[in-house]
Amino acid sequence: MYPPNSDRRQTVLSLLVLFDNLIVHNSHPNEYRIPDLEHDGILQVVNVPEPITKPAPLKSKWLPSRFDPRPRAPTRVLRTLAQMQSYRPLIVDRLVTYRPRKGEMFEFESFMAKTLRISRRRYFSEFLDLAINYVLGNKEAIAENVIERALPKRLLNPIKRELFDFSRRGKLFGPTNATLIAAIIFAQELGAIQELSSKHGVGVATHYYRRARRDPSRGMEPFGNEPSQVPRSFRLIRSILHEEGHFFPRIESISHALKLRVPKSTHSLIVANRSRRSPV
Numbered sequence: 001m002y003p004p005n006s007d008r009r010q011t012v013l014s015l016l017v018l019f020d021n022l023i024v025h026n027s028h029p030n031e032y033r034i035p036d037l038e039h040d041g042i043l044q045v046v047n048v049p050e051p052i053t054k055p056a057p058l059k060s061k062w063l064p065s066r067f068d069p070r071p072r073a074p075t076r077v078l079r080t081l082a083q084m085q086s087y088r089p090l091i092v093d094r095l096v097t098y099r100p101r102k103g104e105m106f107e108f109e110s111f112m113a114k115t116l117r118i119s120r121r122r123y124f125s126e127f128l129d130l131a132i133n134y135v136l137g138n139k140e141a142i143a144e145n146v147i148e149r150a151l152p153k154r155l156l157n158p159i160k161r162e163l164f165d166f167s168r169r170g171k172l173f174g175p176t177n178a179t180l181i182a183a184i185i186f187a188q189e190l191g192a193i194q195e196l197s198s199k200h201g202v203g204v205a206t207h208y209y210r211r212a213r214r215d216p217s218r219g220m221e222p223f224g225n226e227p228s229q230v231p232r233s234f235r236l237i238r239s240i241l242h243e244e245g246h247f248f249p250r251i252e253s254i255s256h257a258l259k260l261r262v263p264k265s266t267h268s269l270i271v272a273n274r275s276r277r278s279p280v
Contacts, residue, residue: 010250015205016042016257023200025193037254051191055082062137068161073135077164081132083187091186092124095179108175116150123147124179131163131180 015022023044037043057078064071073081084091113123126146133141142148148156159176162168166177173181197204251257 013251013254013257016254017251017260023196023202025189025196034254042258046196048192048196050188051195053191053195054079055086055191058082058085058132058136060136061139062135067157070165072137073164077135080184080187081135083191084128084183085132087187087190088125088128090190091128091183092121094186095124095182096121109179112147116146118146127176127179128183130160131176134160134163 021042021044023046026045026047033045034043038045057075058081060072060078062072109123109127110120112127113120116123118126130142130145130147133145151159162174162177164177164180166173166181168174168177193204193206251260
């Protein structure tokens with residue numbers, strides 16, 4: 001259950017010390033379970049792959065053309081675009097955390113970033129902007145896009161024609177659509193986590209969405225109660241305790257963390273858990 005990094009292991013165990021209850025978001029049923037902690041009411045695993053409440057669909061200006069004769073995107077796709085637009089900075093944050101190895105699908109994105117002489121973060125942001133506005137038929141926004149302005153038409157047009165057409169290559173996905181699929185999954189995950197946070201009135205601890213508090217997207221309410229800052233704050237607290245000469249032991253295991261708990265000391269917390277292997 002623990003990430004391989006020792007510091008991350010300490011961060012996870014620290015949450016058991018600091019909070020009365022942990023709600024772990026996990027989109028795959030029965031993958032992440034600790035029956036003893038669940039029976040004692042310390043841990044609750046919630047399997048919610050996507051939010052219940054659907055966003056309003058974005059307005060489309062799309063007009064079929066000889067170049068791309070596809071009809072206007074259906075409402076479900078326009079809702080997906082709205083979700084991606086709302087969480088775009090956080091989705092980019094998640095995409096950037098993945099460092100591709102040679103031959104993997106995101107090697108293309110690294111190549112494109114180098115070609116355009118921009119960072120991977122900027123590339124992902126510009127690509128999502130291009131993809132969303134292209135499907136909406138928003139020509140004014142596309143004209144300002146870095147990718148649109150930098151690439152020649154002979155390279156750019158095939159990329160555009162394939163956007164969101166997930167059946168174009170049969171069972172295989174091109175690198176751009178692979179990125180879009182990951183972005184859709186992350187947007188659904190973010191929506192589900194935000195719903196849980198609002199429903200239970202608790203904060204969110206997450207390693208993957210580091211901008212959840214300081215950089216909420218336009219039109220998106222930020223996560224409640226100090227999201228994504230608890231592990232970092234806890235490390236700071238431990239550092240201060242050590243500097244002042246107080247003893248705060250290294251947490252060795254779950255049982256050790258439970259012994260260090262102070263009953264009713266703090267509130268609940270949602271832990272955004274990456275389920276199985278991320279699409280990226």
